[in-house]
Amino acid sequence: SIIAIDDGEKAKDISVVLDIVRKIHTGSSPDLEWIVALGGGTIMDVAGFAASIYKRGIKLINIPTTLLAMVDAAMGGKNGVNMDGVKNMLGTFYQPALVISDISFLKSLSRDDLANGMAEVIKYCITLDKELCGLLEARYRDIYNKDPEVFEEIIFRSAVNKMRIVEADERDNMGIRIVLNYGHTIGHAIEASSNFKISHGKAVSIGMVCEATLAEELGVAGKGVTRYLEELLSLYNLPRSSRELGVEIDLDTAVKALKMDKKRRRGKILMPLPKEIGAWERVELDIEILERLLKKCLE
Numbered sequence: 001s002i003i004a005i006d007d008g009e010k011a012k013d014i015s016v017v018l019d020i021v022r023k024i025h026t027g028s029s030p031d032l033e034w035i036v037a038l039g040g041g042t043i044m045d046v047a048g049f050a051a052s053i054y055k056r057g058i059k060l061i062n063i064p065t066t067l068l069a070m071v072d073a074a075m076g077g078k079n080g081v082n083m084d085g086v087k088n089m090l091g092t093f094y095q096p097a098l099v100i101s102d103i104s105f106l107k108s109l110s111r112d113d114l115a116n117g118m119a120e121v122i123k124y125c126i127t128l129d130k131e132l133c134g135l136l137e138a139r140y141r142d143i144y145n146k147d148p149e150v151f152e153e154i155i156f157r158s159a160v161n162k163m164r165i166v167e168a169d170e171r172d173n174m175g176i177r178i179v180l181n182y183g184h185t186i187g188h189a190i191e192a193s194s195n196f197k198i199s200h201g202k203a204v205s206i207g208m209v210c211e212a213t214l215a216e217e218l219g220v221a222g223k224g225v226t227r228y229l230e231e232l233l234s235l236y237n238l239p240r241s242s243r244e245l246g247v248e249i250d251l252d253t254a255v256k257a258l259k260m261d262k263k264r265r266r267g268k269i270l271m272p273l274p275k276e277i278g279a280w281e282r283v284e285l286d287i288e289i290l291e292r293l294l295k296k297c298l299e
Helices: 014-026 041-056 067-073 103-108 111-127 130-138 140-144 148-168 177-181 184-193 200-218 225-235 251-259 287-297
Strands: 034-039 059-064 078-083 086-093 268-276 279-286
Touching (some): 014 078, 041 078, 059 067, 067 103, 067 111, 067 148, 103 148, 111 148, 111 225, 140 148, 184 251, 200 225, 200 268, 268 287, 279 287
Parallel strands (some): 034 059
Antiparallel strands (some): 268 279
């Protein structure tokens, strides 16, 4: 049977997961052994969560249809859904049995969806893969023109970068996998502050700039990292500050979301910051420091 859901942040909710499970259980396929997830990042999270909890887990195949899903959401085994307006409050670790990334889906990709995916690719290059940054600089016109050869390369390199981290720290308990959250601590707060009108990629883009700025202020990163990042983001029409968004942002909601961050422990948040292009460092910061940073970013 086919179950269709919206592909957007508001569909990434525990109520949608439970609705899927209920339809499977009461429908024509109660003995279902596989779930095939076809769609973007929201679909990957929601279907992955449903597969992980139905009958203690059934097999999952992910077929991502957006660049963001191909380079990030479809692989790694983290399935996060929202509850009570809090992003990724609930989650499971559950690896797909198979991921099929067919770049022919990207022929119809909009410019906005392309930019959203490129934010995650840039995340990998800034923290893990300096050579990938060089590729993104040199081939940005080809990427805009949806050249299949360069798409294959950036998707493959993104997958290699992500899965190398996942293999080292699948359950996110060794402080390694946290690098995949670069830009997301501030980014998730920005998403929430706009009632999710700001796309994930654009929010992460601003989050990366804010967090790189903080890295330079703390002496973690050398000068020039933030400027390089901003120049790379500009090639892909990704925002570097909230002023570029044209969307009303509620600062109180942003601060509340930051305080609910899943990485928070005893008033501190553990987060990855860039040291130089292609290298990163794990830093523990007081929540008050991040509140000040968030307010500064949203001025």
